[in-house]
Amino acid sequence: MSFTRRQVLGGLAGLTALGLGGVGARLWLARPQVAAEHDYELIAAPLDLELVPGHQTAALAYGGRFPGVEIRGRQGDWLRVRFTNKLDQPTTIHWHGIRLPIEMDGVPYISQPPIPPGQSFVYRFKTPDAGSYWYHPHLMSSEQLGRGLVGPLIIEEREPTGFSQEKILCLKTWHIDEAGAFTPFSVPREAAREGTRGSLSTINGEHLPVIELAAGQITRLRILNLDNTVTYRLNLPGGEAKIYALDGHPVAPREFKEQYWIGPGMRLELAIRGPAVGAELSLRDGVVRLATVRGVAPTQAASAEWPAALPGNPVSEPDLAKAETLNFKFEWVGAMSEYASGQERPSLWQINGVAWQGGEEHKHNGPPLAKLKLGQSYIFTLRNMTQYQHPIHLHGMAFKVLDSNRRPIIPYFTDTYLLGKNETARVALVADNPGLWMFHCHVIDHMETGLMGTIAVGDAWCG
Structure with a gap:
């Protein structure tokens, strides 16, 4: 690049x-x-x-x-x-x-x-x-x-973490043709499905880069999915790595096994041991290579031991016994709607039967999806009524993922949860940040064609 x-x-x-x-x-x-x-x-x-x-x-x-x-x-x-x-x-x-x-x-x-x-x-x-x-x-x-x-x-972090070296990997798939010209970022037919995918995958703007890691030493790898659409199925066959944080929030270190699904907007922090000098690993999306990880001779003294767990962030713990439960259904509208007069894009998705109108270019005057009392604990039941994945993102607050009917969950804090096909998951939070906060799918196609709303905390909405 x-x-x-x-x-x-x-x-x-x-x-x-x-x-x-x-x-x-x-x-x-x-x-x-x-x-x-x-x-x-x-x-x-x-x-x-x-x-x-x-x-x-x-x-x-x-x-x-x-x-x-x-x-x-x-x-x-x-x-x-x-x-x-x-x-x-x-x-x-x-x-x-x-x-x-x-x-x-x-x-x-x-x-x-x-x-x-x-x-x-x-x-x-x-x-x-x-x-x-x-x-x-x-x-x-x-x-x-x-x-x-x-x-x-x-x-x-305010205190030393035990990591002495790190790398940031920004994942993005570009909507361009063979000559580098942009192709459409949103096609209605694709927006009504998984979203309009790009054609050229890159890490830090480079297609199939070589990522050099100090052989035998531990590197903190910060992986950010900055793509409009693509959910990556990250895997590193033959590599030694542990997960240390999900979406910015620390978790108890655990082995990075098989693959991790990272949707648009999500982040993954790994501790990875560099392979032997000259040895190579393949960082992949499913079976597709994204980058080559190559071991090189260390240039500085660094630890070969796995660091201790990262210190937790000061997120309020929800009181589940006193929490109020709110239900959110994420749905397809059921048909490719005609564009209304002056409408720039169709309505394809909705939350609890309501599609966000006007994209992001116009003021939205509709009521919030929910009104939360400041300081109160809540459980959100997220139900995906569709055959497509939705990375559900909440602004302004972190929530704790509790459980899912589709996979085992070790509870953790996050701001974005990848809601799978026909999945129902429960997340909990303390409504401790006053404001009118966006609540939406981070597949940009889905967000711009209806899968977005607001959550009011405190006196943020008086309509």
Whole structure:
């Protein structure tokens, strides 16, 4: 993957026009101004990428690169990101998985107005939870995410974890043809099924990369699914690895066996032992190779022992004995509906019989799917009435996965649960963050064609 000199110079010229000359290049690359305060400048702008050798793809990117520049904070500290929109369309940034105030959540017309071209907005919030998260727009999502507006957000633990080296792997399948030109991000016929799939799988923007790991040593591998549609069935035949966290939240370390299904928006943290020098492993999606893992001679002294479990995040434990149960049914509407007058896309999916209207481009005035009392515990029963998987994502809060009628569950906290075909699962939470929070499938096709709603906590909705 590469980008053209024209795009780099164009981005720098734009910074001068915005009054960011002199140190503009440094700011454009989103390096911290004050590292101790985790203070960033970040710009979204067009960028040509060489995803297909010899061809340019007219992508969009954060900080002049794909994946978007890595933003890091530390648990319990403030994070400040001054974001500038240099696209030719409005946008926002949603901080996926982070528990933050509603004003910082980045959902247009719900938590903030869209940020127009040429304008800036300062996102500033504390980061209560350590772990692997990511950031992306929540406006014109199929196109803006599809063209590359995604990036990793890493919140480090306050104390040493025992990991001395790590790598971040961002998974994305691009909707492009053999010449690198974009193909449709959403096709109604596919949106009514599993979602419109791309054609070129990449890790960190590279097709079939080689990932070098220090032989015999333990590396923390942060795997982020930043794709619009694809659920990856990750497996590593012959590899030594353990699962340490799911979607940012620590779990008791356990062997990484067979495969792990990671839906759009989800994250997986592994501890992996590098193979012997020159030996190779295949990181795969089912039977399809995504990357080659190769052992290389260590360049630093690092532990060959498995680290202790990561410290837990301060998520409120729901009181199951006093919890109120709410039911959510995720359904297909039963037919390919005709587009209503002025409607940009069809309604194909619904939650409890209601389809989200207007995509993300217009204000939604419908009532929330549920109104929760601040501080009360709740159990959500999630029932998938369809033949397709849905990664169900809740903004603003973490929930605890309790059980499923389709598979054994070791309870864990998350923000996104992959609800399987015809599966019923129960999750629980404490409604401890006031606001009007989005609740949706993270297959972008599904979200934009109806599988989205809001959950009100406290006095967030008075309609």
